Amino acid sequence: MAPDPVLVLQMQRMGDMILSFPMFLWLSRHYPDREVFVVAEEDFFRPLMPLSPRVTYVSWRDAAAGALSGRRFRIILNLSIREEAASLSGSLDADYRLGPVRAPGGALRVLGRWQLYRSSLVGHGRHNRFHWADLNGLDLLPLKVMRLTYFDPPRRPEAANKTVGLFVGASEPGKRPSPQFYAGLAHALLERGLKPVLLGGPADRPVAEAIHSQSQLPLVDLVGRLSLSELAEYGKTLALMLTPDTGPMHLAAWTGLPTLNLSVGHVNPWDTAPYQPGHLVLRSSASCARGCWACRQPSMLCLKGVDPKPVAALATLAVSGQRARLERMKLPGLELFETMRTEEGLFGLRRLGPRDSSGAAKAADLAGEFWRRFFLWSFSGEPETPVREAWQALGAAWPRLVVSLKGTLPVLSRGVARLLREGAPDRGAASALSRELPPFWNLLGSYLEMSGQNADFSPAWARESLELLERLNALLE
Missing domain, CATH: 3.40.50 (Rossmann fold)
Structure with a gap:
């Protein structure tokens, strides 16, 4: 049986x-x-x-x-x-x-x-x-x-292949560059000897028409003309796909097509970038462009920083296989990453480009690594030592920051006690646990809130949450 x-x-x-x-x-x-x-x-x-x-x-x-x-x-x-x-x-x-x-x-x-x-x-x-x-x-x-699961890196294009796919659609307009950007990118690619081809679904026809109008170029246009299986097959003829965060981006990466992900709008590349190792991710360095779920700015700053000319330069290096030059390329206002695997076999992003002139590690990178280690330790039984080391690395680079952060940790404990005492609050009151904290703590605060709602803010939930916070506090010594 x-x-x-x-x-x-x-x-x-x-x-x-x-x-x-x-x-x-x-x-x-x-x-x-x-x-x-x-x-x-x-x-x-x-x-x-x-x-x-x-x-x-x-x-x-x-x-x-x-x-x-x-x-x-x-x-x-x-x-x-x-x-x-x-x-x-x-x-x-x-x-x-x-x-x-x-x-x-x-x-x-x-x-x-x-x-x-x-x-x-x-x-x-x-x-x-x-x-x-x-x-x-x-x-x-x-x-x-x-x-132990191995994923092949993207295939290397033949030296004579200069055809680059530009996927122009996304599930929401705010998750893709503008038609004006794509028109400028098509010009910049042609100037560098690459051959752009427009790709997209039937709903992306208006975007394609706007690109034609603004570029005034006789571009090859396959928008709305390929099924998914045909798109996967056509991808075998491309040297590179430039694409926002879309389903076809994941299709390209899964089939081995080299991908340059233009990570714009309310997306987070650590969540949904091309999963297989060896693909490129370009995003704005604006501080607000870090995992937002809706833009709160008067205009989308993450879109303003992405200019066609540096993107075309990146595409040229990627197609020609000049990875060493990618490592040295300066991109003011932008961040370039390569998808990779961590030592645990999980997805990661490796920052490319020259180091900051001060030599200081970015606080966001150090904070992200700390929380990655913390949750692997808390949920998957990974060793405790890497959590301590990640906190120490943050402290070595930003000593005043860690002193301030450690002083605000008790706010989480008081919030857990309040939720236990007052019972299940309305949705706004529950989210106050995160709103009262510096952004560094929001990841843990939001998890505690969600787990509390899931357990009806029971005494067992409060006991488990406070024990977790006590263990965390001991790690930060």
Whole structure:
């Protein structure tokens, strides 16, 4: 008799589906005898099936009609935020459940510390350093499974190949550069001997028309003319794709097409950059461009800093394979990264370009590394020593900052005690726990709030939260 299968609910968009592919690989290696079922929207999974790791797809329509009823699952992992996914997870028979679950007639709960952590990032992801693809599996799989999984770097284009894809669409207008930028970029690429091709979906036709109008160039235009499978096949003929944070960006990276991610708008590359190692990520160095969820500025500063000429220069170096020059390239107002793997086998970003003339490490980088180490220690049982070392590194570079931060840590403890004393507050009162703190603490404060809501601010939650804060305080000595 076959062992009970694993069920994954991934009813989000195309990019989320592709970012689930690594976890499908990990599941097949960790549970080689268990079938993996994936419930998804058929419009997304059907064209991706030739590229997907081997799983059994079930359409949401069939799942809603009872196709999975009567089956028993070893694990159900819900990666969707949709209410119907939470209800489906709660209604089926399973030994373990992770992610949002609504029991029949009951409250909504998020099961799994890493899944709860992901939920707490909304509006508070400034110092998050965990990629969505990794967060999919951290509750379910030991780190050694991820560490032993190898992903090929992007393929090297042939020397004669100068064709560069410009993906002009995004799920929201604020997540892509303007048509004016793309028009200028097309000119700059042509001046450097590269051949730009416009790519996008049917909804991106107005953007393509605006680019034609503003550039006055006879550009090759495939916007809205390729299916997903055709786009993946056409990508084999490209030397590079320049793209904002989109589903097709993840498709390009998964298929080995070298990618330069123009990370603009309310996106965080540590969350959703190209997952495989060896791709490039360009973003504004504006302090507000660090994991925001909605722009609060009069104009989008992260878009202003991205100019066509330096982007074209980067593309030229990437296509020609001149990585050493990338390391030395100065980009005022911008930050350039290369995707990589950490020692734990998780996603990371390696900063490229010359060091700051002062030699001081960026406080945001040091803070992000501290929180990465802290949550790996707290949730995955990684060693404590790297957490202390990360705090010491922050203190060595910014001594006054760490003194100030340590002095504000008791605010978190008082906030936990207040929530326990006053019971479940309204939504605004709960979020006050983060609003009262310096931005450095928001990642932990938001997690404590979310876990409190998940546990109805029970005494057990307060005890566990205060114990965690006591352990943290001891680490900061």
